[in-house]
Amino acid sequence: MPYQAPGEWVLLAYRVPREPSSPRIAIWRKLKRLGVAQVGDGLVALPADARTREHLDWLAEEVVEAGGSAMMWLARPATVAAERELAAGMTAARVAEYGKVLAEAAAGAELEPMARAALLRRLRAELRRIARRDYFPPPQRGEAQAAVAALASRARVESQEPA
Amino acid sequence: MRWVTRTAVHIDRAGCAWLIRRFIDAEARFVFVADPAETPTDASPFDMRGAELGHHGPDCSFETILRRRELDDPVLWKLAEIVHEADLDDEAFDAPEARGLDVIVRGLSMTCDDARILELTGPIFDGLYEYFRRGMLLGREPA
Numbered sequence: 001m002p003y004q005a006p007g008e009w010v011l012l013a014y015r016v017p018r019e020p021s022s023p024r025i026a027i028w029r030k031l032k033r034l035g036v037a038q039v040g041d042g043l044v045a046l047p048a049d050a051r052t053r054e055h056l057d058w059l060a061e062e063v064v065e066a067g068g069s070a071m072m073w074l075a076r077p078a079t080v081a082a083e084r085e086l087a088a089g090m091t092a093a094r095v096a097e098y099g100k101v102l103a104e105a106a107a108g109a110e111l112e113p114m115a116r117a118a119l120l121r122r123l124r125a126e127l128r129r130i131a132r133r134d135y136f137p138p139p140q141r142g143e144a145q146a147a148v149a150a151l152a153s154r155a156r157v158e159s160q161e162p163a
Numbered sequence: 164m165r166w167v168t169r170t171a172v173h174i175d176r177a178g179c180a181w182l183i184r185r186f187i188d189a190e191a192r193f194v195f196v197a198d199p200a201e202t203p204t205d206a207s208p209f210d211m212r213g214a215e216l217g218h219h220g221p222d223c224s225f226e227t228i229l230r231r232r233e234l235d236d237p238v239l240w241k242l243a244e245i246v247h248e249a250d251l252d253d254e255a256f257d258a259p260e261a262r263g264l265d266v267i268v269r270g271l272s273m274t275c276d277d278a279r280i281l282e283l284t285g286p287i288f289d290g291l292y293e294y295f296r297r298g299m300l301l302g303r304e305p306a
Binding site for chain 2: 062
């Protein structure tokens, strides 16, 4: 594989007061939703692009409004190995999420049509949510998508069969 | 009046610019800066960190402008839900229109500059406004 220099990452170094807890929890939820890599205590990272920079920028503002302190950095891991480790940690989290979708989709084949349609809607939304924070798509992404698509095509076939 | 925002306009800034021109300042002229330090002193900032008209708490800038300027038109609040979801995608509202609008503006940002994006998104927001206005009057989906 040709050598690829480490890419640019956006980092947010932040501190939020312990109390009151609700802004702290809101910030934590948003970070989780963005799928950040936890680099250290109060230090999170995402691969830098216009969207990730903007999201972390507003989060930094929210931290400051909550009485905390925040600073955004653009940086590169010093080695390719360090970057791979960062990416591997993020990918492992996504693999676990796709695994849950896959298992639920497989189990859904046995459901009656109404319940299966509801499950299909929920899993499609969940897949979209995961994909938004999936910066290094693993093969499990395609597998989870295929399992949800299979659930959908099963519903289509049944709706065309004579009762 | 001059208004300033960040360059590389996306949905929230496009929506805010439309809102400002349509409901706050018909003569609005827009300036785009890459760094907040370049903000002209005679221009009002929006959708920028540190600006009064920015994200606050759970609100995106479009919602902040509606609140601070006391615009209580329910059609604008419906558009605010769409802009919020297209911008933040946090499922605070049920706005299925948001995904399509987000993709349209992301695509435009790849082919057009900021001023052109505002030119193109203005009529889109005009249309959305009219669609939801009629929907509210009729109490059902307009034809």
